[in-house]
Amino acid sequence: MSILVHEKTRLMVQGITGDFGARHARLSLDYGTQLVAGVTPGKGGQVFEHNGFKVPIFNTVAEAAKQTGATVSAIFVPPPFAADAILECYDADLDLAVAITEGIPVRDMVRAKRAMAGRRTRLIGPNCPGLVTPGHGDKSHGGCRIGIAPGYIHRRGNVGVVSRSGTLTYEAVWQLTCRGKGQSTCVGIGGDPVNGTSHLDVIKLFNDDPETDAIIMIGEIGGNAEVEAARWIKAHCKKPVAGFIAGATAPAGRRMGHAGAVIGGAEDTAAAKIKIFEECGISVAATPSDMADALLRIWKG
Amino acid sequence: MNIHEYQAKTLFEKFGVAVPKGAAVQTAKEFEGALAQLDGTHGYMVKSQIHAGGRGKGTFTNGFKGGVKFSATKEKALENAQAMLGNTLVTAQTGEAGRKVQTIYFTEAANLGKRADGRDDEYYLAILLDRATSCPVIVASTEGGMEIEHVAHHTPEKIFKVQVDPAVGLQAFQARQIAFSLGFTGEIFKQCVTLVTKLYQFYWDKDCAMVEVNPLLVTQEGKLLALDAKVSFDDNALFRHPDVVALRDLNEEDAKEIEASKFGLSYIALDGNIACLVNGAGLAMSTMDIIQHFGGSPANFLDVGGGATKDQVTAAFKIILGDANVKGIMVNIFGGIMDCNVIALGIVEAVKETGLKLPLVVRLEGNNVEAGKATLAASGLTIVSGDSMADAAQKIVKLVNNK
CATH class of the missing domain: 3.30.1490.20 (ATP-grasp fold, A domain)
Known part of the structure; x- marks a missing residue:
């Protein structure tokens, strides 16, 4: 098994009629993902067509779930309306809401996260690349691709990857694939200060997943989520973990693209996080080119 | 987005927070x-x-x-x-x-009150997001008028925090907790409860990233006043606050960062001499890191985003070259979805348009990468190709340092 999603996971896309949502809906269909529904309020009854695929569009998430059996939603809704789209997922009791949208106001996320506490629906993101469980086909075709990651760089295997950043995730995945090591699931948790699923949440899932044998955890400056995960790994994780922290050269107080990547206190710096990673037995990649090799130094696959 | 003190205080007054x-x-x-x-x-x-x-x-x-x-x-x-x-x-x-x-x-000027020990009667108050809990937190201290980091480090017991549940907002008892923690009684206690309540309303209603009052003070006449005000807003929420956007002072912002934002580029100038142009914030940050790792010094952070166009690449080159310290450029693109050849064409055009004379190392990976590399090779321009991030970083550092 993989974590969170697998080849048969039935997916809906909120915002499927927008440029961004439509583009990635097509790529997911081409990848072989079970994209079974689209949601755009007011366009219910229309059909999203691509390469012979016909995806029905619904007015509400609840209706889409009921009619198609979709359990996961990818959210491509513009920022002012994105928190509302997230909350619609928990109202419909979905398993997973994956918010790709970048630029959601912090206040909206603070409220949405509070509203989802104790609910069944797990949130990944926002401002994230989504997640991929690679398929067994050529170039990992047939997998579950939710979000904006390139599907073809993956290969099915036993390494779990978790990261805040999209392109750094692709970098790690590509390094693994080029070295013949496939992935169980790759999760981008997003670069915002308030997000749904944390590094630690994903690490726990990987630790319990029989298909995942080793883990790459990629972090950034800002916040203490990576430190929290590293301490848990030291105490509980049964699997080898390699890590990388981006932002060693970032000046304090400046936001490095991601809203969450700001050095606030002494604990937020890359150097402080790297030191804690090492103390917790994580094999630290010295550079982003070294992520897969850092793992292979402690795990032979 | 940041604003000036006088603008912050005008907003404070609108929300009923007492200021001089x-x-x-x-x-x-x-x-x-x-x-x-x-x-x-x-x-x-x-x-x-x-x-x-x-x-x-x-x-x-x-x-x-x-x-x-x-x-x-x-x-x-x-x-x-x-x-x-x-x-x-x-x-x-x-x-x-x-x-x-x-x-x-x-x-x-306020007629500053004195404490029994003769010190000025100054306090600290701030409201911001607590990332660990994803909830707003109010931070108060009896030690105002100095750096709060200093207080936190040396006398953490003098810092008091109240976490606000966003489902119900700030409660009256929490405002009282703050006022009690600062040791207030009588009229000043009441003024503090009101001030904290109004300040929180301002923080929440206006989508502030941070509100800081340092110092908050008590006058000899028995008035509680916000003597200084530092306010920043959540950029993502500016769309719903045109009144806040109107307070933006472009004189206070870096001209190149403003120019970059017009093209949807995220740019931050640094002190080094190797410029970088990267897609994705995490990759851009780590490209700076890898330049430094191999002995170079990054001149900037520049994220062209996930779907960079030819125009964006050209604009990015112009912004980079506006920095006189730049002695070389490293382009690092992981074109997962976007076509590497489109990026390559953009680079060639940008190099021609800007008449680039500086060393340029390009690392392309991903979709249609062979065509992209062929475009660069056929351009007749002196563009060095990097096979990996490490290879590209080592090459540009060598080219710049050997000059």
Whole structure:
């Protein structure tokens, strides 16, 4: 098994009629993902067509779930309306809401996260690349691709990857694939200060997943989520973990693209996080080119 | 987005948060009129308005000391204001270049109360997001008028925090907890409960990233006042606050960062000499890191985003080349979805258009990468190809350092 999603996971896309949502809906269909529904309020009854695929569009998430059996939603809704789209997922009791949208106001996320506490629906993101469980086909075709990651760089295997950043995730995945090591699931948790699923949440899932044998955890400056995960790994994780922290050269107080990547206190710096990673037995990649090799130094696959 | 102190205090007043009376002006001929509105019984404060801390301890490039000055008389206030306006103030936070003071804020000086031990009666109050809990947190301290980091480090027991549940908002008992924690009683206690409540309403309603009052003080007449105000807003929420956007002061922002944002580029200037152009924030940050790892020094952070176009790449090159310190460029693109050849065509066009003479190393990976590499090779331009991030970084560092 993989974590969170697998080849048969039935997916809906909120915002499927927008440029961004439509583009990635097509790529997911081409990848072989079970994209079974689209949601755009007011366009219910229309059909999203691509390469012979016909995806029905619904007015509400609840209706889409009921009619198609979709359990996961990818959210491509513009920022002012994105928190509302997230909350619609928990109202419909979905398993997973994956918010790709970048630029959601912090206040909206603070409220949405509070509203989802104790609910069944797990949130990944926002401002994230989504997640991929690679398929067994050529170039990992047939997998579950939710979000904006390139599907073809993956290969099915036993390494779990978790990261805040999209392109750094692709970098790690590509390094693994080029070295013949496939992935169980790759999760981008997003670069915002308030997000749904944390590094630690994903690490726990990987630790319990029989298909995942080793883990790459990629972090950034800002916040203490990576430190929290590293301490848990030291105490509980049964699997080898390699890590990388981006932002060693970032000046304090400046936001490095991601809203969450700001050095606030002494604990937020890359150097402080790297030191804690090492103390917790994580094999630290010295550079982003070294992520897969850092793992292979402690795990032979 | 940051705003000036005088703008923050105007907003405070709108929300019912007590501040000393003041007036802000942009020209010297308005000085007298501004001062005439104020009661100078206890003197005046003359405050340079720039988006940087440490103003009081700053020095102007003309040698005048202090960007914030107490002035006992109107004449002294005028003299101080003349010395500040139009001049460049250098503080611990501005960098060597400093900032030109374009607005002077006059306020009535407060008749500061004293504690039993003789110290000024100053407190600290701030509201911001607690990332660990994803909830707003109110931070208060009896130790105002100094750096809160210093207090947190040396006397953490003097910092008091109240976490607000966003489902119900700030509760009355929580505002009382803050007022009790600061040791207030009687009338000042009531004023504190009101001030905390109003300040939280401001923080929440206006989508603030942070509100900081340091110091909050008690006057001898028994009034609680926000003496200073530092406010920043969540950029993502500006779309619903046109009144806040109107307060933006472009003079306080880096011209190149503004130019970059027009093209949807995220750019931050640094002190080094190797420029980088990257897609994705995490990759851009780690490209800076890898340049430094191999002995170079990054000149900037530049994220062209996930779906960069030819125009964006050209604009990015122009912005990079606007920095005279730049001695070489590293392009690092992981074109997962976007076509590497489109990026390559953009690079070639940008190099031709800008007449680039500096060393350029390009690392392309991903979709249609062979065509992209072929485009670069066929361009006739001196573009060095990097096979991996490490390879590209090593090559550009070598090219720049050997010059």
